[in-house]
Amino acid sequence: NAGVMQNPRHLVRRRGQEARLRCSPMKGHSHVYWYRQLPEEGLKFMVYLQKENIIDESGMPKERFSAEFPKEGPSILRIQQVVRGDSAAYFCASSPLGQGASNSPLHFGNGTRLTVT
């Protein structure tokens, strides 16, 4: 049973380019969460998605960042016109249940480390 798969593991972009981060949840999981971790800091929630729906994007920056989780395929976190401050580790987590699922742990991938030069 494969875990949460994220790719690429490492991504280098120049300022102004676009970054696309992919997350394939665990089999049978239809809920995806994205978190960002800046160097030497804790994880910060960004967005929570179900298939084809954004449920909570309260942690997403208002500009340049977007996320989707289509009916088919992985979830994508997209960062347009990257800046050096976007350099961070981006983690995806998935769970089989969402609403009212306090008893359902999230399982995390090993992240994508974005470096903006």
Next chain:
Amino acid sequence: DAKTTQPPSMDCAEGRAANLPCNHSTISGNEYVYWYRQIHSQGPQYIIHGLKNNETNEMASLIITEDRKSSTLILPHATLRDTAVYYCIVRVPTQGGSEKLVFGKGMKLTVNP
């Protein structure tokens, strides 16, 4: 904001039990306590969670006080590979009516040989 507080760091001798404390005095009656750990720069690893009763699995035990305002994660025989940042988390509601994990600063456990 995280609903839990943990000491910033703790040391433990290899082979000894590691008892990691956590305070969650504002926890609600139906909120679970979760523990995760992050080893170096890997993704957070789920350890255990509980509501009221003590829980045990192959990784650890979780002791929750009767008033549920604090808990202790117990690693019965700590190894060097248990050195990590440990997060005690209470899930908070999302805008969509579900819940999300809000990570605090966690506690750095160092297991010494």
